[in-house]
Structures are given as structure tokens and as C-alpha cells.
Amino acid sequence: MEKPLDKLFDKFLQGQAIFRQRNTLRPTYVPEDLPYRDEQMGRIGSILGPALRGAPPSNILCYGKTGTGKTVVAKYVLKLLVSKAEQSGITPPLATFVNCRIVGTNYRVLKRLCDQIGATMPDGSEVPFTGLPTDEIRSILKKKLDAEPNILVVVLDEVDSLVKRDVNQGNDILYSLTRMNSELENSRISIIGISNDLKFKEVLDPRVLSTLGEEEVIFPPYNAVELKGILQQRVKIAFNEGAISDEGVINLVGALAAQEHGDARRALDLLRTAGELAERRGDEQVSQEHVREAQKVIERDTITETVKTLPLQSKAVLFAVYALASEGKRDIFTGECYNVYTEIAKILSIDTLTQRRISDLISELDMLGLINTTVISKGRYGRTKKIRLAIGKRQIGTILDEDVRLSKISKELLA
């Protein structure tokens, strides 16, 4: 126990730790330069450029899957724009950033904007979290903006989640923001919407779309070569020299992430986890072995997370599958699963749902990748779904056991 720890601390003392700047591998980090996104940066830059001359830029919609650099490019260009304006002695545009997945409502979006541009209540205090009519906070924002000529650039990250949560409300927010322009005398607002969902446009109100979607910028996924380039760049700043054992490590990370539809965030996450793993073990270098291990860790973590956050009914269904699998059954049919589920529900004293509903829950578990199902016909003996656990029994068992309600019955049932 003492020895490896001793060794580990020694490493830190000698400054031989693996990381130089771990934070540069986190998704929030904006690097000095962004490879392979010249085209997108160019587009956004040329659209925002007029802001330097005091002219309002068009609104922009950015599309692309997760980890394709949308957010980071937006941040990067804005940062540059602001600093350029400052250098030239021009009032810089007000750059604000709102993540719509976290800040989910009309009011809170406005509140965030007020905070970021320093709009306050008439008495100078901060805008309250709640309690004001939405109209009022809107006019506070307007007043502050119009006090002097400003250009406000609003980045709405993950706008699609806004509309997904509530189509009407989402459209309302966007509509009220775009419309605010015509109510302002001195200032202008321009919006950069960022969306993961390519179909996002379809559910958008046409009035909103016509103003919001003036310009569109597409972010394609990175391919394996590009991912490798990005990794190489980050490795230089994130890790100490020689901390990566060989070229193969980066290639492997790149290849694994490329399989995940070119998600750079995943790639960097994988690299960081691999580094942390190596560090924790007191190894001097990150090897391919660490990367593979890290892949497993990440996978396991996401599975654990999805199972944990499952509603109790779904857990009960999963438990039923697990119980049957533990009895050595490889293939489980809906009927059997339902019977066991009924037992479990009884013991848990929760409502016993109908088979129809359970059938849907089973499909959901399939979508989440926790089980695999195929519809098969057993001829004379009917048509049903063949269910299999998609993950290790051991892992499912331990996670389900963490739920107090289920851990009680696991003994009862297996007895």
C-alpha cells in the first residue's frame, strides 16, 4: 500500500508527472489555433466582420454533430473579434454566451444576457433569479442595450434543446430575441445559433427561421487524419515531453474516436482519461494499453450513468432480464420477461404495468444499448422479441445492487 503511493508522490516531486496542463484537454478549453476549421472560421469571421465598422452582422446558424468544433470556433472567432476591436480603439461588440441546455427557459436566457452585459435593476442591484414578469426583464435588457450604441452578439449554444423541450416556448424565445432588433434605436443584436441536430430547422417557426437562418455554417465531422492532427497539437501543450510513449498512442486514440463519428471531444476525453490512468498507476508514459483501458472506463461510466438514471419501472424490467440471464438463459422472450417483471413489481410494491407498456420499455432499453432485441418468429409458438443483455452480467448486477430498493430483492429473488 505504501510503496506505490510513495513512488507516485515521488513522481510529482520530481516534476515527472504526465500532464503539463491537463485543462487543455477539457472541452471548455479554447486553443491558440484551430486546425481544419479555416473555412468555418472564415465564414463566421466575414459575417461578423461588419461589427467592427458598427454595422450589425447577420444572424448565423451553425450545424454539426457533437465534437465537431462548433462551440469552440464560435468562442474563438468572438474572442478575436473583441480583441481586434480593442486594439483598434473601437468599442468592442458585446459577446455573450448562453448554453440553452442548461439555461432552459425564456426568463433565464434573458437573465443570463442581462448579467453578462451588466444590465441591472433600476436600483442597481442584480436582476433576480425569479419573480419578475418576463416582459420586465426584457425591457431592462433593452434599456441597457440602447443606452449607447452597441452590437450584442449572442451565442446560443445547443439551441435545438430549447426547441426540443418545448416547441412553442423555444420559438418564443428566439422570436422575441430576433424581433428585439426592430425595437432598439441605437443598438443591434445578432445571434449565433449552434445546433447538434440537423433537423432542427424543420421544427422552427418559419418567421424565426427566416431571420435566424440568414447564414448557415456546416461543421462536418473530423476524419481520422484530422483527429490525429488535433491530438498532436494538444499533446504538445497538455503533456510533458516524452509522456506519450509513441506515435501509436495518438493513432489509436484518433482511430477510436473516428469510429465515434469524428467526435473530437471524445478523442480528447479519451486521451485525458488515458493520461490519468497512467498517472494513477505511477507509469511514466501513456501507452496504447492505457488508451484501451481508458476506452473501457469511459464506456463503463456512461453505462453506469444511464442505468442509474433509469426510472424505477425500467430498472425493474432490466432487473427481470438480468435475473433471467443469471439463471443461465442466453435468449429471453418477452413473455418470460414480463412474468418475472410482474413478480419483481409485486415485491417492490409498485404498479404492475401492462405487457404493452413493458414492450415499449424493453424497446427503450434497447435504444439505450443496455439490451439487444430482435423480433423473431417461433412458428407454432408465436412471434416475439428475443432479448439479450448487451453488457456484462457482473456490471449490471453491481449497478442495480446500488439501488437500495432493488438490492433487497436481489437476494430474495435469487433464493
Add this chain to the structure above:
DNA sequence: CCTCCACCGGAACGTGAGGAGT
């Protein structure tokens, strides 16, 4: 070739919680 099992999965409807408007 037909039958008929045991479920699939679509559709319409019921219910209660939570928000927005008034």
C-alpha cells in the same frame, strides 16, 4: 398450403402534473 400461436406495434384515449395566461 393453411393455421394459429404469442406476441408486435399503431392509434386513440385517460390522467395527473406543471406552466402560461388572465
Add this chain to the structure above:
DNA sequence: ACTCCTCACGTTCCGGTGGAGG
């Protein structure tokens, strides 16, 4: 305080179906 909507979650009802066995 009140009504009106919308949603998520469930239920009921039911037509549909691949293929083993007659």
C-alpha cells in the same frame, strides 16, 4: 385563483405477422 394547454406516462383495443406443425 382560476382556467386552459401541453406532456409524459399508461391503458385499451386491435389489426398484423413469420414460420413450425398439421
